[in-house]
Amino acid sequence: GNSVTQMEGPVTLSEEAFLTINCTYTATGYPSLFWYVQYPGEGLQLLLKATKADDKGSNKGFEATYRKETTSFHLEKGSVQVSDSAVYFCALSRQDNAGNMLTFGGGTRLMVKP
Amino acid sequence: DAGVTQSPTHLIKTRGQHVTLRCSPISGHKSVSWYQQVLGQGPQFIFQYYEKEERGRGNFPDRFSARQFPNYSSELNVNALLLGDSALYLCASSLVFLANEKLFFGSGTQLSVL
Numbered sequence: 001g002n003s004v005t006q007m008e009g010p011v012t013l014s015e016e017a018f019l020t021i022n023c024t025y026t027a028t029g030y031p032s033l034f035w036y037v038q039y040p041g042e043g044l045q046l047l048l049k050a051t052k053a054d055d056k057g058s059n060k061g062f063e064a065t066y067r068k069e070t071t072s073f074h075l076e077k078g079s080v081q082v083s084d085s086a087v088y089f090c091a092l093s094r095q096d097n098a099g100n101m102l103t104f105g106g107g108t109r110l111m112v113k114p
Numbered sequence: 115d116a117g118v119t120q121s122p123t124h125l126i127k128t129r130g131q132h133v134t135l136r137c138s139p140i141s142g143h144k145s146v147s148w149y150q151q152v153l154g155q156g157p158q159f160i161f162q163y164y165e166k167e168e169r170g171r172g173n174f175p176d177r178f179s180a181r182q183f184p185n186y187s188s189e190l191n192v193n194a195l196l197l198g199d200s201a202l203y204l205c206a207s208s209l210v211f212l213a214n215e216k217l218f219f220g221s222g223t224q225l226s227v228l
Contacts (some may be wrong), residue, residue, distance in 0.1 A: 003158075021167070034215040043118070043204060043219035051214040052141060089156050093213045100215045101147065101170045104156030 002027045006090050006105035013112050018076040021108045023064075023090035026071065031092040033057075033066050033073040034102065038087045047075075047088070085112045118207050118220035126226045127195050135190040135223045139178045139207030145169075145215065148180060148187040149204040157204055192225075195196055200227045214228070 007022040009094040025033065032051045036044040048057035053068035062077045071088060119138045127133050130215045132207040139146050145164040149157035160173040163182035186207075192199055202224050 019191075027202070041219045041221070044206075046216045049214065051217070087227070091156075100211050100213055100217065101159045101162055101172070102149075102157070102217065103159070104134075106156045109152075 002031070002092060002094065002103045003081070004090050004092055004103055005107035006088075006108050008106070009087075009109040011108060011110050013080055013110070015082055016079045016113055016114050018111075019075070019080045019084075019110065021075040021088055021090075021110070023073045023075065023105060025069055025073065025092050027094075027103075028094055029094070030068075031094060033064070034091045034093070035062070035064055035073070035075050036089045036091060036104075038089065038107070040086070044089065080110070080112045082112045082114055085110055118205055118218050120205050120220040120223050121205075123221070124226075126228060128228050129195055129197060131195050131227075133192050133195060133225060134205050135192075135203050135205075135225070137188045137190070137204075137205030137207075137220060139188070140218055143207035143209055143218070144186055145208045145211045146182055146186065147206045147208075148190045149186070149216045150174075151202040151204055151222070153201070160190070162211065167186065171209060195227045197227050200225060209225060 003026045034049045035047040048059040050057040050066035056065045091102040147162040148160040151157040161180040161211045162170040202222040205220045
């Protein structure tokens with residue numbers, strides 16, 4: 001079956017540091033890949049997505065590249081801010097007629113200190 | 115425009131009771147999905163409905179059921195509550211149910227089973 005594995009947190013960084021959150025997946029076929037972010041007290045929000053191999057998703061300074069050869073979709077940001085403190089979830093959706101049901105990783109909490 | 119709204123925001127029940135959670139999707143969205151998020155874990159898919167028909171079901175017992183109404187709002191019902199059902203229940207809506215489509219999440223209903 002499909003599964004997503006993320007690096008465990010919390011990840012604690014100083015402001016302006018470089019961020020990498022690792023994500024690897026197991027899936028049949030060619031899933032779409034997503035990063036969702038959950039700020040305290042809020043629902044999940046889509047951060048970025050990629051729908052085929054070698055696609056790069058980007059938003060708000062965050063980037064992730066769909067690497068089929070390594071089954072990875074690592075999230076990166078060059079300079080984090082305190083406002084980036086949140087929980088980040090990597091997810092995939094099945095690429096068949098079963099719709100857009102998502103399989104999520106366990107989440108990685110990011111804490112950015114001033 | 116209103117986002118995905120869920121009610122109630124918090125709920126306390128005792129073992130063996132029944133609970134109904136409600137979700138109103140974004141106007142124009144025809145697909146509603148339900149996810150269970152246990153503390154410290156990623157969301158787990160429970161159900162997806164599109165045009166009032168069940169289009170997907172996750173690995174949850176028959177105590178969990180759902181339905182979608184003609185106005186596309188949805189209810190999630192859980193019978194014979196167990197302590198392990200304590201979680202944040204998230205509703206998500208989308209226009210249709212394509213694999214690479216963005217899901218819009220509500221803030222969730224926090225269910226505590228005592």
